[in-house]
Amino acid sequence: MTPSELNKPVVVLKFGGTSIASPNLIRNAAQRIARCRSEQKHVVCVVSAMGDTTDQLSSLAREVSSNPSRREMDVLLSAGEVQSMALLSMALTELGVPAISLTGQQGGILTDDRHADARILRIDPARVVESLHDDHVVVLAGFQGTDEQLEITTLGRGGSDTSAVAMAAALEAERCEILTDVAGVFTADPRLVSSAKQISTLSYDEMLEMANLGAKVLHGRCVELARRFRVPLVVASATEELPGTRIVRKVESMEEVVVRAVTDDRDVQKVSILSVPDKPGIAARLFSVLGDQGINVRLIVQAQSHEGHNDITFIVSGETLMEKSNLEAVVDQVGGTSWIVDDDVALLNIVGEGIQREPGVAGKIFSVLAEQQINLDLISSSNLVITCVVKEKDLARGAKALHDALIETDNN
């Protein structure tokens, strides 16, 4: 049986760990699923581990081992999702909704063998389709799969969202809802900009930029997958039944709204490698060394320091900041004299499709920040985003001023 032979559209609902952190929340989630099913849909729920289960398991691991193997960490952590899927399935049955829980393996999620950071190779949804055909709600463990040797793997950051989107793609689902502890995607971080508003619709490209630029609500990886397989995504509150933010291929809007959001990212470093010989291919070598170290470079600037030598400055972000040993290796490889690291920086990102082409926007950004006497350390722009590197202390003020000037005035 193939997904297209199912008699009702499929909806995938993904519940994050905070949304099922207690028996009470699990019962709430079950009620929401039951309502979705009563709208003549087949429902697949993808679950994370309950609340802080993953942290608790990790801390047990650290108590027995200074350096637990990635394989055994995957085995250990996989137990978290198995617990929550069984409990949610029980809560559904209690409501009279036939349900069945499936592990990553049972759900047909085949990954490569990179423990703790596995990639989904393919999904064989036969068992899921069969269970849906039997009119069961399928509760699937997110974040996990097995490789060809039946070894248990986990998907790393953004793993459960990625499981949900991948399963939605495999099932040709009508939509995939990421249900979480925020109401949707906002025009700025509401903790930073109190007037931030929820965005009703975003394009994949906009969401992808925002995810990669510090909007924590979705991981870039799952947005990328949704874009590739054209899975309509919804980000919404798990507890309140409100529309949330829809992420679709193309935002349909009579008026082209230029600036969609101002996002911020404090979790960055500015690194300068000084006096690097100006030879062809040096930037390529730098990127390749950083890539080997798993370091994500956001922005790179070369400036001549003295005859035949450049200072190379770049912004490193997110999960993998640079340590001294990494820096030494980089200096060694590209032939610089020394390095400087500045942790007291942050990124302000102004996001919107076509933002670079829109003449007034960049100018407006710079004048707003100048009015606030905020110094711009570095600037980069792309079709979708203008990024300003500022001092961390200026971040909140800058975000608020840009939001007021660029978004408050728009009919977002």
Add this chain to the structure above:
Amino acid sequence: MTPSELNKPVVVLKFGGTSIASPNLIRNAAQRIARCRSEQKHVVCVVSAMGDTTDQLSSLAREVSSNPSRREMDVLLSAGEVQSMALLSMALTELGVPAISLTGQQGGILTDDRHADARILRIDPARVVESLHDDHVVVLAGFQGTDEQLEITTLGRGGSDTSAVAMAAALEAERCEILTDVAGVFTADPRLVSSAKQISTLSYDEMLEMANLGAKVLHGRCVELARRFRVPLVVASATEELPGTRIVRKVESMEEVVVRAVTDDRDVQKVSILSVPDKPGIAARLFSVLGDQGINVRLIVQAQSHEGHNDITFIVSGETLMEKSNLEAVVDQVGGTSWIVDDDVALLNIVGEGIQREPGVAGKIFSVLAEQQINLDLISSSNLVITCVVKEKDLARGAKALHDALIETDNN
């Protein structure tokens, strides 16, 4: 590769939940395993869930469901052993001992599909043998397996011990050690009889009787399996490295020691079905009705009540005591007039091979109990055990007196 091609003998060590209830205890267990391995053995460890994990998971289940399905309970509980196997494997690696954890499925434990009470159909130890051949310690999740549809099953009572013995049989292991929170099998419950001593060697048959007669240290099911496949069993303390109790095919002893132990069981009911028509096959029907209800009958006595009618009295023990609805069904099926249940009874069992043939023993039992003015409600005897049904209040006194008279004097 088959087990017989391995270059060192295999020892299976089973750790109960209390023996790995904390990171500290897990590290201790790892050290013990490392010592066993350093004696030129291949080691397979079978683990239960840590401490009260199973209880915690069950209580979560009850919070989301009044009647959780057996399938989902199996999924939920299986996560407990998966956690402990990963942690023990990490602790071993931390000691420099190469180790790998395997789920029931990965360990090749194929069961039938009776969720919550599955029976092992067969074991395909290929993956375990291969890991041992690679000189790894294998840490196997006890209590769980999968059926032919790859559904997760659990083995019910005594499940982890059963996993350990079954794997030992499949691997043709030198021995299977059940490591627990007691030092071995005792001549009586030390809480009841302070002079109780540890038994150094028992036969399978003796151990089986004792297990079925209230000795909580081993479940009859795993002893039966050990007997069938002639797996030498050891019951010993998980924390102190002492010899424990060996359970073997035949106790080798110059002098035949007749009475091995006095065991007790308070967890019993005496049930009488009154005025049952005396027709052929009525006892068979009674047994079959009780069997259908999963009720374990220990002892059955028919006595004529009036012409053509008998009172049938039996002892029900252990996990499944009788409830009113069961009793009504039984009365209905065998055609009695009413029933009486007495919860205020207990069993005293005197265990030893050939005890029935040994003339003096039964007489001595009765005279000891008579001296203590303990009334015997019912008596049964077999080749291995003499069982006396007494009032619960007389249990401790009776056990102590019998132990003094029958065992203290022996060179046990």
